[in-house]
Amino acid sequence: xxxxxxxxxxxxxxxxxxxxxxxxxxxxxxxxxxxxxxxxxxxxxxxxxxxxxxxxxxxxxxxxxxxxxxxxxxxxxxxxxxxxxxxxxxxxxxxxxxxxxxxxxxxxxxxxxxxxxxxxxxxxxxxxxxxxxxxxxxxxxxxxxxxxxxxxxxxxxxxxxxxxxxxxxxxxxxxxxxxxxxxxxxxxxxxxxxxxxxxxxxxxxxxxxxxxxxxxxxxxxxxxxxxxxxxxxxxxxxxxxxxxxxxxxxxxxxxxxxxxxxxxxxxxxxxxxxxxxxxxxxxxxxxxxxxxxxxxxxxxxxxxxxxxxxxxxxxxxxxxxxxxxxxxxxxxxxxxxxxxxxxxxxxxxxxxxxx
Amino acid sequence: xxxxxxxxxxxxxxxxxxxxxxxxxxxxxxxxxxxxxxxxxxxxxxxxxxxxxxxxxxxxxxxxxxxxxxxxxxxxxxxxxxxxxxxxxxxxxxxxxxxxxxxxxxxxxxxxxxxxxxxxxxxxxxxxxxxxxxxxxxxxxxxxxxxxxxxxxxxxxxxxxxxxxxxxxxxxxxxxxxxxxxxxxxxxxxxxxxxxxxxxxxxxxxxxxxxxxxxxxxxxxxxxxxxxxxxxxxxxxxxxxxxxxxxxxxxxxxxxxxxxxxxxxxxxxxxxxxxxxxxxxxxxxxxxxxxxxxxxxxxxxxxxxxxxxxxxxxxxxxxxxxxxxxxxxxxxxxxxxxxxxxxxxxxxxxxxxxxxxxxxxxxxxxxxxxxxxxxxxxxxxxxxxxxxxxxxxxxxxxxxxxxxxxxxxxxxxxxxxxxxxxxxxxxxxxxxxxxxxxxxxxxxxxxxxxxxxxxxxxxxxxxxxxxxxxxxxxxxxxxxxxxxxxxxxxxxxx
Ligand SMILES: Nc1ncnc2c1ncn2[C@@H]1O[C@H](COP(=O)(O)OP(=O)(O)OP(=O)(O)O)[C@@H](O)[C@H]1O
Ligand SMILES: [Mg+2]
Numbered sequence: 001x002x003x004x005x006x007x008x009x010x011x012x013x014x015x016x017x018x019x020x021x022x023x024x025x026x027x028x029x030x031x032x033x034x035x036x037x038x039x040x041x042x043x044x045x046x047x048x049x050x051x052x053x054x055x056x057x058x059x060x061x062x063x064x065x066x067x068x069x070x071x072x073x074x075x076x077x078x079x080x081x082x083x084x085x086x087x088x089x090x091x092x093x094x095x096x097x098x099x100x101x102x103x104x105x106x107x108x109x110x111x112x113x114x115x116x117x118x119x120x121x122x123x124x125x126x127x128x129x130x131x132x133x134x135x136x137x138x139x140x141x142x143x144x145x146x147x148x149x150x151x152x153x154x155x156x157x158x159x160x161x162x163x164x165x166x167x168x169x170x171x172x173x174x175x176x177x178x179x180x181x182x183x184x185x186x187x188x189x190x191x192x193x194x195x196x197x198x199x200x201x202x203x204x205x206x207x208x209x210x211x212x213x214x215x216x217x218x219x220x221x222x223x224x225x226x227x228x229x230x231x232x233x234x235x236x237x238x239x240x241x242x243x244x245x246x247x248x249x250x251x252x253x254x255x256x257x258x259x260x261x262x263x264x265x266x267x268x269x270x271x272x273x274x275x276x277x278x279x280x281x282x283x284x285x286x287x288x289x290x291x292x293x294x295x296x297x298x299x300x301x302x303x304x305x306x307x308x309x310x311x312x313x314x315x316x317x318x319x320x321x322x323x324x325x326x327x328x329x330x331x332x333x334x335x336x337x338x339x340x341x342x343x344x345x346x347x348x349x350x351x352x353x354x355x
Numbered sequence: 356x357x358x359x360x361x362x363x364x365x366x367x368x369x370x371x372x373x374x375x376x377x378x379x380x381x382x383x384x385x386x387x388x389x390x391x392x393x394x395x396x397x398x399x400x401x402x403x404x405x406x407x408x409x410x411x412x413x414x415x416x417x418x419x420x421x422x423x424x425x426x427x428x429x430x431x432x433x434x435x436x437x438x439x440x441x442x443x444x445x446x447x448x449x450x451x452x453x454x455x456x457x458x459x460x461x462x463x464x465x466x467x468x469x470x471x472x473x474x475x476x477x478x479x480x481x482x483x484x485x486x487x488x489x490x491x492x493x494x495x496x497x498x499x500x501x502x503x504x505x506x507x508x509x510x511x512x513x514x515x516x517x518x519x520x521x522x523x524x525x526x527x528x529x530x531x532x533x534x535x536x537x538x539x540x541x542x543x544x545x546x547x548x549x550x551x552x553x554x555x556x557x558x559x560x561x562x563x564x565x566x567x568x569x570x571x572x573x574x575x576x577x578x579x580x581x582x583x584x585x586x587x588x589x590x591x592x593x594x595x596x597x598x599x600x601x602x603x604x605x606x607x608x609x610x611x612x613x614x615x616x617x618x619x620x621x622x623x624x625x626x627x628x629x630x631x632x633x634x635x636x637x638x639x640x641x642x643x644x645x646x647x648x649x650x651x652x653x654x655x656x657x658x659x660x661x662x663x664x665x666x667x668x669x670x671x672x673x674x675x676x677x678x679x680x681x682x683x684x685x686x687x688x689x690x691x692x693x694x695x696x697x698x699x700x701x702x703x704x705x706x707x708x709x710x711x712x713x714x715x716x717x718x719x720x721x722x723x724x725x726x727x728x729x730x731x732x733x734x735x736x737x738x739x740x741x742x743x744x745x746x747x748x749x750x751x752x753x754x755x756x757x758x759x760x761x762x763x764x765x766x767x768x769x770x771x772x773x774x775x776x777x778x779x780x781x782x783x784x785x786x787x788x789x790x791x792x793x794x795x796x797x798x799x800x801x802x803x804x805x806x807x808x809x810x811x812x813x814x815x816x817x818x819x820x821x822x823x824x825x826x827x828x829x830x831x832x833x834x835x836x837x838x839x840x841x842x843x844x845x846x847x848x849x
Contacts, residue, residue: 221722222721223713223714223722224720226709226722229699229702230702230706230711233700233701233702234698234699234700236695237690237696237697237698238699238710238711240657240659240678240690240696240697241678241682241764242678242679242681242682244679
């Protein structure tokens with residue numbers, strides 16, 4: 001049976017992010033997949049079970065590291081954890097909406113790179129002020145997102161493929177812009193963003209929290225949020241019901257580009273230096289966080305608040321391993337394992353793996 | 356006596372708070388057709404899913420040929436020769452008709468697929484059903500009725516010992532249904548045990564030997580068909596005596612105002628020069644066999660299909676260019692294939708009733724959930740949607756109740772000017788169907804316009820003021836008033 005049958009809502013929509021390739025050969029033993037088999041009553045009675053599991057995992061991790069290292073549970077370190085996840089968190093909040101809408105954006109890491117570089121070039125080569133540079137960078141992020149959207153909506157290419165392409169494209173341009181060099185940025189405005197604190201927390205953490213709040217509010221309370229869920233759940237039915245499916249996709253991918261450019265600027269501010277390779281691989285960390293939060297790759301399902309917990313789990317694991325002096329190679333391994341765990345949870349939850 | 360082909364003892368199943376199946380006993384014997392009846396949500400499909408290994412029962416045993424079995428998946432049931440034609444089609448839309456019909460059993464030669472033999476076998480099975488389908492067509496591109504035939508053909512191609520059919524004729528015309536019933540009788544004569552679910556009582560009485568009626572998950576009647584009659588069955592289904600429903604007392608002539616006017620409508624592969632006019636307040640039907648093109652008309656009028664026409668207007672202006680425009684101009688649309696075109700399956704019943712109508716209920720783009728719930732609850736009640744709550748995913752509703760959700764949605768905002776309805780009551784039980792017909796008649800009496808494309812001759816005859824009969828993309832004839840009966844329709848369509 002065609003594996004895409006496991007996600008009935010998107011079966012006929014190849015433009016959809018979850019579109020799976022047709023199987024090479026029909027297999028006899030995988031007749032209609034039973035969603036029902038796993039829809040256990042427990043899950044219906046206790047809608048909070050998944051939240052509890054997530055928060056439980058976070059608490060257990062924190063407890064473990066607290067026992068293992070005296071430095072973990074200190075104010076300074078906990079703020080460190082938050083600071084370290086601010087960048088991926090900012091992107092993850094919007095990426096949750098992207099996945100809910102049934103799309104995927106793998107180009108966010110490259111957009112971080114290209115926008116950071118643009119801001120730096122505008123200041124160092126053209127002598128523009130930091131605010132103008134930031135505005136240009138944010139605009140570039142939106143343009144990148146719109147380019148992705150154009151390919152998805154007009155050229156009808158699967159978003160995964162589109163953003164694999166633009167991942168390389170944007171990164172390449174970032175290198176061309178600087179000729180491969182790094183550009184130092186010495187500017188009080190950027191220093192303030194990177195290192196100041198408001199009410200205890202670093203500015204980037206506030207930015208992340210603001211973006212999360214916005215995404216959460218949109219998903220839950222806005223009409224547009226309903227449209228996003230519906231488009232992800234069944235684009236065909238949504239279009240026939242009169243919803244602006246294409247417009248929703250354009251807005252969501254543009255927003256994703258914007259969030260990535262915000263993240264790129266945060267990174268520039270924290271590092272004080274624009275590197276064309278900045279943000280490489282971040283798309284996978286972001287995806288890990290979103291999937292850990294239980295958002296489905298198939299679209300139509302997901303909670304922004306859970307993604308925040310997913311982000312924190314990643315931050316705590318990375319931080320804890322650094323405190324325990326785990327070599328960075330092993331940290332990379334842990335990242336991979338985490339991604340697999342996240343996807344396995346997604347599959348198990350929907351009760352239909354690739355058997 | 357020989358062991359029954361399949362024997363259920365005390366099967367019980369709960370979904371959260373819903374007790375879907377309660378202590379059901381059921382015996383299927385080789386060579387006999389067994390009808391399973393009941394209202395929407397009575398538990399028929401759940402029982403079939405249990406018997407085909409898709410769901411675990413909470414309690415009870417399944418015996419196959421006298422041996423107790425525990426199915427851990429559909430593969431286990433299939434190994435016992437059990438095949439199922441599901442209510443919600445389970446086809447691979449990207450594959451061809453042949454690949455779907457012979458899924459899992461494509462003939463091989465020298466380790467590769469023998470496509471010539473596969474095509475031959477597929478054609479064989481299809482012709483037994485009287486279906487003329489291109490074996491190389493991509494299934495996802497076929498209209499619903501043809502997809503339904505593919506699903507049925509797949510069940511037959513496997514040469515099952517036990518065959519379940521869950522509302523296989525819901526999208527078929529009487530002629531096609533008759534062919535299927537004939538074929539089922541033939542299979543039974545060869546010793547196959549058949550379980551047949553349908554809301555068309557006539558079919559059931561014609562084909563079945565035994566009948567079991569479920570009401571609220573429990574067996575309300577189990578008898579041989581010869582021992583009972585239509586009245587007894589309906590009473591067992593409802594639990595009370597049925598009330599007669601007369602839909603439109605007399606055909607109502609349309610008003611002056613022209614709503615749809617179409618001249619020489621062509622669409623690729625399906626319509627070949629169709630012209631008609633529909634006035635405000637009319638209920639007009641389009642009837643034809645699968646492939647006659649009637650399915651395409653609603654798509655053209657709604658702006659979701661491509662067409663060419665000499666003139667095609669809605670309220671004096673050109674037809675809408677997109678569904679969004681159609682909705683804005685007051686056209687409602689109920690697609691034939693609710694699963695593919697109508698529902699966001701993972702979302703709640705509430706969201707599906709309101710789908711695309713969140714805007715008008717909101718203030719400045721901000722949802723007002725109290726008002727949403729109120730509206731959704733009102734519509735669910737009016738359309739007799741049976742659901743555990745408005746918050747359960749719509750995929751957990753029974754087929755007929757899912758259909759009612761799509762219908763209810765049309766009345767969320769202000770009442771539409773015109774409704775395009777394809778198979779509006781597909782899978783809906785007789786009681787709810789009469790209620791829906793009443794609602795539509797009320798809507799038309801208030802000046803609304805309905806275009807109904809249906810393969811159900813009874814429905815079209817009961818509901819419509821006049822009916823265009825189509826064949827091969829052209830209008831053959833028009834039936835109205837006195838001549839508008841199910842048998843005339845069927846005869847005219849041939
Ligand atoms: N996966 C599920 N989760 C929760 N409830 C379910 C699920 N599947 C079925 N139900 C409930 O079980 C009851 C029986 O449903 P079922 O699909 O068996 O009805 P049915 O007799 O086939 O009706 P129809 O004639 O409309 O097809 C319904 O109330 C339905 O809402
Ligand atoms: Mg059913």
